[in-house]
Amino acid sequence: PPSRLPQVGTTIFTVMSALAQQVGAVNLGQGFPDFDPDPALAQAVGAAMAAGHHQYPPMAGVPALREAIARKVATLYGRAYDPINEITVTAGATQAILTALLALVQPGDEIIVLEPCYDSYVPGIELAGGTVVRVPLTDGSLRPDFDRLAAALTARTRAIIVNTPHNPSGTVWRADDLQRLWNVVADTDVLLIGDEVYEHMVYDGQPHASLATHPGLAARSLIVSSFGKTYHVTGWKVGYCLAPAPLMAEFRKVHQFNVFTVNTPMQHALAAYMADPAPYLGLAAFYQAKRDRFRAGLAGTRLRLLPCEGTYFQCVDYGALAVPERHLPVAEFCQWLTREVGVAAIPLSAFYGDGRNQQLVRLCFAKRDATLDEALQRLARL
Ligand code: PMP
Ligand code: GLN
Numbered sequence: 001p002p003s004r005l006p007q008v009g010t011t012i013f014t015v016m017s018a019l020a021q022q023v024g025a026v027n028l029g030q031g032f033p034d035f036d037p038d039p040a041l042a043q044a045v046g047a048a049m050a051a052g053h054h055q056y057p058p059m060a061g062v063p064a065l066r067e068a069i070a071r072k073v074a075t076l077y078g079r080a081y082d083p084i085n086e087i088t089v090t091a092g093a094t095q096a097i098l099t100a101l102l103a104l105v106q107p108g109d110e111i112i113v114l115e116p117c118y119d120s121y122v123p124g125i126e127l128a129g130g131t132v133v134r135v136p137l138t139d140g141s142l143r144p145d146f147d148r149l150a151a152a153l154t155a156r157t158r159a160i161i162v163n164t165p166h167n168p169s170g171t172v173w174r175a176d177d178l179q180r181l182w183n184v185v186a187d188t189d190v191l192l193i194g195d196e197v198y199e200h201m202v203y204d205g206q207p208h209a210s211l212a213t214h215p216g217l218a219a220r221s222l223i224v225s226s227f228g229k230t231y232h233v234t235g236w237k238v239g240y241c242l243a244p245a246p247l248m249a250e251f252r253k254v255h256q257f258n259v260f261t262v263n264t265p266m267q268h269a270l271a272a273y274m275a276d277p278a279p280y281l282g283l284a285a286f287y288q289a290k291r292d293r294f295r296a297g298l299a300g301t302r303l304r305l306l307p308c309e310g311t312y313f314q315c316v317d318y319g320a321l322a323v324p325e326r327h328l329p330v331a332e333f334c335q336w337l338t339r340e341v342g343v344a345a346i347p348l349s350a351f352y353g354d355g356r357n358q359q360l361v362r363l364c365f366a367k368r369d370a371t372l373d374e375a376l377q378r379l380a381r382l
Helices: 012-023 039-050 063-077 092-104 121-127 146-152 175-185 245-258 264-273 283-298 330-341 369-380
Strands: 087-090 110-115 131-136 157-163 191-195 221-226 239-242 313-317 360-364
Touching: 012 330, 039 264, 063 087, 063 239, 063 264, 087 092, 087 245, 092 121, 092 157, 092 191, 092 221, 092 239, 092 245, 110 121, 110 146, 121 131, 131 146, 146 175, 157 175, 221 245, 239 245, 283 313, 283 369, 330 360
Parallel strands: 110 131, 110 157, 157 191, 191 221
Antiparallel strands: 087 239, 221 239, 313 360
């Protein structure tokens, strides 16, 4: 049959989770917690249902939730988004990113991604009829390279997708990165799509450099986040998009014909739960402890740790392992690791358009300590 995405198969996250389940491996592949959210959050869903919130909410989302998001963003990033016309609740970040692309991209527009990048960006650009322009992050440390970015801009550049904290590398933009980005785009009308789903997972006391904190950048940005990451509910599929009113108006034109709106009881529950900032403010310390436990355990193996400043992902280089399987192509290495060692991981090749073969894999540490310890024991045998 005709295909809009001829190169695309099933996502690596689905493939590795299915294999992990099939062979009983510890699943450190797909990014999701193996523990429950705060019971108070689940109870808030029950309360919302008991209160009769079962029918369509407003297209842009439950007003109380949009107001709660506006308060959080104003407090943390110092920018006021109007809940009426600058905030839309989405079915997770994936929908928000695709909706932003469908709303903004005209055929032939160039959209820049910084590679390696999350797997939904490129198909989203292609579905929107855009041309993908891949700008590599710096070699080794996988940080933004603003000279390469500036060199990639053309008269057809429509938008740049910025992801911080960064999946898969765990690198985090700093305030001066935002300023360098500004230097690149200030004289253009290039838009920005900010993927900030890991905004509350930045470690070692660093702040999250949201595009919202920079007035010039914020004025041309659609910023996306996800409650799935922040509240340990990836299966709820609720997120949001922030943008100045003219951009948001375009976003909503597509949103209303894409999902129209997002499930009502979860939105009421999230609105109530957001009244207390402690859960999202405490998230960094919660995950930093897991990162430190996991890294300390990995330090006793032959795996070489890459830095992890944010996200719940730890990348490792397995080039120094003694096993002959280290010479397999990385995707096959991950299959072997899952089947024979009992730990599922994601090959970094999945985040590159050319599927490049490096001895790098991503491990997710959003897991109970017992799960991490079990994975570490298995990895220690390598
Ligand atoms: N962007 C990035 C960088 C992600 O890691 C994820 C989740 N894996 C998403 C977007 C999608 O988020 P959601 O589950 O809310 O659609
Ligand atoms: N964002 C998650 C990850 O990077 C996976 C989400 C998905 O499976 N689409 O692992």
